[in-house]
Amino acid sequence: MPNVIVSDTSCLILFYKIGELDLLNKLYGKLYITDTVLKEFNQPVPNWIEIVQLKTDVDKGLSGYLDAGEATSIALALEHEGSLLIIDEIKGRKAAKEMGISVTGSLGVLIASKNKGHLKTVKPIIEKIQKTNFRISENLIERVLDKANES
Template identity: 50%
Template sequence: MPGIIVSDTSCLILLDKLGRIDLLESLFGEISITGIIAGEFGKKIPGFIKIENPKDKNYQRILESLLDPGEASAIALALEREESLLIIDEHKGRREARQLKLNYTGTVGILIVAKEKGLISSVTEILDEIQRTDFRLSEELIQEVKKRSGE
């Protein structure tokens, strides 16, 4: 298990829209977000989510030249903590995380793990729910996820 789980805003918003934000608690116990992400989420933060800001704001400032403030703060926090897992969906943010050699996944990756652990019975059902939101998934990603989850 990673030392800290850091989530960007999109995962929280999407899982909240689907009524499945509790999957994060079931999988990880506690996750961390930054104050910026809490503001972007715009709702009461569930008790299993801890607000923690990066201590060194230099990483964050540099990353903000490339990414939105929430993504930049999440990556900066993940960089400060050993054995972190970053949950990030946006392509540019994932690219930066990869270049910085961070461990990362996305919301869809969380669904695969949730199915593996028996927390959900069907990834396909949730992918269908996601398609009815404003969150966009490529057909290629949908097929890859179904294959990886055995559906």
């Protein structure tokens, strides 16, 4: 597992909304976020989430086409070679991958959590997600359930 896990805002908001924020702690131990992500999240963060100051200004070049949270999260992941970035937005994922950053999303966190034994099934969590404003297609749900051996 990568030694640095960076999270964008969407995953934090989603897991907070459905009451599963602690799942990130169980799976990864510690998460790193930027000040910008903290402001976007707009909730108190537990002590296993560390707010890190960027050492570079790579985010400035990304902010033209990504939101500030995504841009700073990608910049933070770039500062830590071999890190994993949790990011859901397609444009942000594409940009991160093009820069050589390993990415996963909120649904990938669910699959990994099941594989590590932190969840018995992902389907009830997906049902909670569907009650939020998080957009998830039926096709993607099927793929996630298939990867979790729940189809």
